[in-house]
Structures are given as C-alpha cells and as structure tokens.
Amino acid sequence: MFTNYQYTVDTRFIRYAQIDTQSDPQSTSFPTTEKQKDLSRLLVKELHEMGITDAEMDEHGYVYATIPANTDKQVPVICFCSHVDTSSDSSGTGVKPIVHRNYDGGDIVLPDDQTVVISSREHPYLASKKGDDIITASGTTLLGADDKAGVAEIMDAASYLMTHPEVKHGAIRILFTPDEEVGRGVEKVDMKKLAAQFGYTMDGGELGSLEDENFSADGAKITVYGVSAHPGAAKGKLISAIKIAGEIVDALPKDGLSPETTEDRDGFIHPVRISGTVEKTEIDFIIRDFDTSSLEAHESFLRRVMDKVLDHHPGARATLKVTEQYRNMKEVLDQYPQVTANAAEAIRRAGVQPLKMSIRGGTDGSRLSFMGLPCPNIFTGEMALHSKHEYVSIQDMQKAVQTIVYLAQVWEEKA
Known part of the structure; x- marks a missing residue:
C-alpha cells in the first residue's frame, strides 16, 4: 500500500x-x-x-x-x-x-x-x-x-x-x-x-x-512553619523552616522509593522543588505508582516522615496537602x-x-x-x-x- x-x-x-x-x-x-x-x-x-x-x-x-x-x-x-x-x-x-x-x-x-x-x-x-x-x-x-x-x-x-x-x-x-x-x-x-x-x-x-x-499520580506539598528571629539574638528562639525541610528530604529512603532507585512497576516519592525562608518553606513532591491504591500508602509514609522530623523541633509545625494529578x-x-x-x-x-x-x-x-x-x-x-x-x-x-x-x-x- x-x-x-x-x-x-x-x-x-x-x-x-x-x-x-x-x-x-x-x-x-x-x-x-x-x-x-x-x-x-x-x-x-x-x-x-x-x-x-x-x-x-x-x-x-x-x-x-x-x-x-x-x-x-x-x-x-x-x-x-x-x-x-x-x-x-x-x-x-x-x-x-x-x-x-x-x-x-x-x-x-x-x-x-x-x-x-x-x-x-x-x-x-x-x-x-x-x-x-x-x-x-x-x-x-x-x-x-x-x-x-x-x-x-x-x-x-x-x-x-x-x-x-x-x-x-x-x-x-x-x-x-x-x-x-x-x-x-x-x-x-x-x-x-x-x-x-x-x-x-x-x-x-x-x-x-x-x-x-x-502511572497514577498525585502531587504533594509540605509546608513547614518555623520561627524567625534576628540571627544576632536567635539563641533559643529561631526555628529554621529551611533546615527542617532539608531534614525531611534527607529522611526519605536512600535505597528505594525514589526515581533513581526504582524501575518497571515500582512507585516512588520524589521531591521536585524547595522554596522558602526561615519562617516558611515549601517542598513540592510528585508521588507515582501503577497501583492507584498504593498512592495513599506512599502519602501516609511521607506524613510519618514529616511527623517524625517535627518531633525533634518543638515550636515548629507543618502541613501536608495532596492533590490528585492523573490516574x-x-x-x-x-x-x-x-x-x-x-x-x-x-x-x-x-x-x-x-x-x-x-x-x-x-x-x-x-x-x-x-x-x-x-x-x-x-x-x-x-x-x-x-x-x-x-x-x-x-x-x-x-x-x-x-x-x-x-x-x-x-x-x-x-x-
């Protein structure tokens, strides 16, 4: 033809x-x-x-x-x-x-x-x-x-x-x-x-x-709220949202659940952007899995990571918001x-x-x-x-x- x-x-x-x-x-x-x-x-x-x-x-x-x-x-x-x-x-x-x-x-x-x-x-x-x-x-x-x-x-x-x-x-x-x-x-x-x-x-x-x-896909945003203070008089007062955000990212698994360590049908949690100040810092994530029901498990894991890091920072708080992207x-x-x-x-x-x-x-x-x-x-x-x-x-x-x-x-x- x-x-x-x-x-x-x-x-x-x-x-x-x-x-x-x-x-x-x-x-x-x-x-x-x-x-x-x-x-x-x-x-x-x-x-x-x-x-x-x-x-x-x-x-x-x-x-x-x-x-x-x-x-x-x-x-x-x-x-x-x-x-x-x-x-x-x-x-x-x-x-x-x-x-x-x-x-x-x-x-x-x-x-x-x-x-x-x-x-x-x-x-x-x-x-x-x-x-x-x-x-x-x-x-x-x-x-x-x-x-x-x-x-x-x-x-x-x-x-x-x-x-x-x-x-x-x-x-x-x-x-x-x-x-x-x-x-x-x-x-x-x-x-x-x-x-x-x-x-x-x-x-x-x-x-x-x-x-x-x-993949089924969700987006997630963790917003960390710290406490700002003049750095010259910050002892016992300043709580850095930037540093807490860094700890959350660092606490994610190093040998799995990430794009660089998964293939085929494995899902992942992937931080794609961090922005903010001492007082407020946001981390954007993409969450992916072929099994839609597994997204909720990944999101629950991310929440546990966030909460565990916050346990070491009294006076700070954080929120996690999940947005559906596609299925x-x-x-x-x-x-x-x-x-x-x-x-x-x-x-x-x-x-x-x-x-x-x-x-x-x-x-x-x-x-x-x-x-x-x-x-x-x-x-x-x-x-x-x-x-x-x-x-x-x-x-x-x-x-x-x-x-x-x-x-x-x-x-x-x-x-």
Missing part, C-alpha cells in the same frame, strides 16, 4: 522542529507560552491545504480537524492526538535538525557543541538503528521529537488518507494540544467539539511500542479491549511486532481516558527525550505513519 508513497513526515518534522514551542511550568496563563500557537497556526494552514476544511485553532491553542468518512458503514469516530509543546528541561530556541543518512552504528558527535556525544553504548536503541536515517539536534538544544514526531506523523497520515480514497475509514478527528509537558495538555479540551469515541496519542518511543498503562489509563482501557487490540493489529500490518509497554510517567491519553475518550499511546520513534541527546529515526516515523493509516482501516473493517 505504501510502495510508491513519497513520505512527507521527515520534511514536516524538520520544519516543525525549528519552531520554538517550549512551554513554561512556572506560567499560570493558558497556554503557558503564546509561541506554541505559532506551530498550531501553521498546522491549520497545512490541513486546509490538504482539503481538510474544518481545521481550526481555538483561543487556547488547540487544533481541531476532521478527515471525513468515506464509507457507508457506521464506524466509531476515532481521534489521533499529539502535543505541540516541548520540554523546558533543555533549550528549544534555535533548533537546527541534522539528518545523519545511513547511520553507521557509532557515536554521533553534535557539531555545535562537540562535548555533546550521543553514544551508541549509552543508547542501545540507537545502535539497533544502524542503516536508518537519524535526525538529531546540533548540540545546543533539544530536538523536539517529543512530540513533533507525533505531530508530523499525524499530518503525513492525514495527507495520505486525503489522497487515497481507496482506503476506507470512518470519520477521524485530529487534535493537537499545547502544554502537555507541564501536565496541562488537555485541561481546556472541548470534548463536545472533539466528538470522538476512542482516541490514540502518538507520543510513544521505540518502534512498535503500544502503551495502555501509565492509570488501564483502569479505563480494560473496559474497551478493542481499542488496544485494533492498535496492535495496525502495528502488525505495518510489519512491526507490537511491544506492550507501561509508561513510567503520564500522557494526555491518561487524562483523556478519564474524560470519556479511551486513549492508549502509540510509538513515534522519539528517543532520549528532553535532552540535547534526543534523536529519531526517519524509518521509525514512516512506520508510525503506516500504523495510523492501517488503524483507520482496521476500525472500518471491524465496524
């Missing part, structure tokens, strides 16, 4: 990667940065050029579009979703994508900072891509394959479906979101406007990966097994073995699943995310394009 097809996913990706769309975790606006809309506006323009007449960007930066059905069958409306923003963990300004043709399997030295080396030893998946065409950044920025690879794949697949009416499919909705990297990606999605029954985020990693499970999408997807099964079939039709995986993190698909749109996550090829070592294989992206097209076809066939 794709024998003579001229893919556009690579040229689209390179074009999109050069647009700075970094989101800002400290911003309270939505989207958190207006520059994300620069890419969204371009996507609307390109969708119109394909003949997708209803493509639009709303005031929040969401892009909605429809590939119309071309079958008489009653097919469930499916949605493909990716996010336009990139992480704040590394600069996204002035991205210069470089294509390494027929990759030789060795280390890749990036030209604009030759101390940045993508080592095939440290990145075994990269070593397995010998012979592929690999795209990297130039050494001073991230690449943005997370998730502009997904965006480009959806756009190329949309172009294919619009120009190949012989591929029968139901109505397909396209959704591009801002602010996924700051955990707010679907905060203002208009589900009534989206009007889809099932969805797929294109935001996974290695070829063939299909993720129908992710394991498997709780929803298990009720709709056909959603994941159809994706696995599409991956196989693309000539790839499906790899069922779990996400040690979150995804727009998790929140969408609990908003009424069961939504697993499909591979894009994006690897070494949020860093200057980020890379993506063009051949992986092409297989993702095929998967989207085959998935639309599978849903029509099974209707």
Whole structure:
C-alpha cells in the first residue's frame, strides 16, 4: 500500500522542529507560552491545504480537524492526538535538525557543541538503528521529537488518507494540544467539539511500542512553619523552616522509593522543588505508582516522615496537602479491549511486532481516558527525550505513519 508513497513526515518534522514551542511550568496563563500557537497556526494552514476544511485553532491553542468518512458503514469516530509543546528541561530556541543518512552504528558527535556525544553504548536503541536515517539536534538544544514526531506523523497520515480514497475509514478527528509537558495538555479540551469515541496519542518511543498503562499520580506539598528571629539574638528562639525541610528530604529512603532507585512497576516519592525562608518553606513532591491504591500508602509514609522530623523541633509545625494529578489509563482501557487490540493489529500490518509497554510517567491519553475518550499511546520513534541527546529515526516515523493509516482501516473493517 505504501510502495510508491513519497513520505512527507521527515520534511514536516524538520520544519516543525525549528519552531520554538517550549512551554513554561512556572506560567499560570493558558497556554503557558503564546509561541506554541505559532506551530498550531501553521498546522491549520497545512490541513486546509490538504482539503481538510474544518481545521481550526481555538483561543487556547488547540487544533481541531476532521478527515471525513468515506464509507457507508457506521464506524466509531476515532481521534489521533499529539502535543505541540516541548520540554523546558533543555533549550528549544534555535533548533537546527541534522539528518545523519545511513547511520553507521557509532557515536554521533553534535557539531555545535562537540562535548555533546550521543553514544551508541549509552543508547542501545540507537545502535539497533544502524542503516536508518537519524535526525538529531546540533548540540545546543533539544530536538523536539517529543512530540513533533507525533505531530508530523499525524499530518503525513492525514495527507495520505486525503489522497487515497481507496482506503476506507470512518470519520477521524485530529487534535493537537499545547502544554502537555507541564501536565496541562488537555485541561481546556472541548470534548463536545472533539466528538470522538476512542482516541490514540502518538507520543510513544521505540518502534512498535503500544502503551495502555501509565502511572497514577498525585502531587504533594509540605509546608513547614518555623520561627524567625534576628540571627544576632536567635539563641533559643529561631526555628529554621529551611533546615527542617532539608531534614525531611534527607529522611526519605536512600535505597528505594525514589526515581533513581526504582524501575518497571515500582512507585516512588520524589521531591521536585524547595522554596522558602526561615519562617516558611515549601517542598513540592510528585508521588507515582501503577497501583492507584498504593498512592495513599506512599502519602501516609511521607506524613510519618514529616511527623517524625517535627518531633525533634518543638515550636515548629507543618502541613501536608495532596492533590490528585492523573490516574492509570488501564483502569479505563480494560473496559474497551478493542481499542488496544485494533492498535496492535495496525502495528502488525505495518510489519512491526507490537511491544506492550507501561509508561513510567503520564500522557494526555491518561487524562483523556478519564474524560470519556479511551486513549492508549502509540510509538513515534522519539528517543532520549528532553535532552540535547534526543534523536529519531526517519524509518521509525514512516512506520508510525503506516500504523495510523492501517488503524483507520482496521476500525472500518471491524465496524
């Protein structure tokens, strides 16, 4: 079906990667940065050029579009979703994508900072891509394959479906979101406007990966209240909230229950930010586990740690506030097994073995699943995310394009 097809996913990706769309975790606006809309506006323009007449960007930066059905069958409306923003963990300004043709399997030295080396030893998946065409950044920025690879794949697949009416499919909705990297990606999605029954985020990693499970997540904030006094006359009076906060963090386990000591299905408690003064200091935590019921156990443990430290500081006090963030999408997807099964079939039709995986993190698909749109996550090829070592294989992206097209076809066939 794709024998003579001229893919556009690579040229689209390179074009999109050069647009700075970094989101800002400290911003309270939505989207958190207006520059994300620069890419969204371009996507609307390109969708119109394909003949997708209803493509639009709303005031929040969401892009909605429809590939119309071309079958008489009653097919469930499916949605493909990716996010336009990139992480704040590394600069996204002035991205210069470089294509390494027929990759030789060795280390890749990036030209604009030759101390940045993508080592095939440290990145075994990269070593397995010998012979592929690999795209990297130039050494001073991230690449943005997370998730502009997904965006480009959806756009190329949309172009294919619009120009190949012989591929029968139901109505397909396209959704591009801002602010996924700051955990707010679907905060203002208009589900009534989206009007889809099932969805797929294109935001996974290695070829063939299909993720129908992710962490359940809470945020926690410990606020420590000390007693301020002039340091020159502080003996017996001053109680430092800063030092107490440091003791709480230091009292956490050193050999477990942290991101740096866990893997697979292990959960953790992770302090991510400390700020404050002698009088008042706040510690922000993220709490993660695949088993939602285990979150409460982790939070109870954190409270015990806090209370035990406070026992040594009479006159100080502290509070712990827990906020729900997102939940394991498997709780929803298990009720709709056909959603994941159809994706696995599409991956196989693309000539790839499906790899069922779990996400040690979150995804727009998790929140969408609990908003009424069961939504697993499909591979894009994006690897070494949020860093200057980020890379993506063009051949992986092409297989993702095929998967989207085959998935639309599978849903029509099974209707």
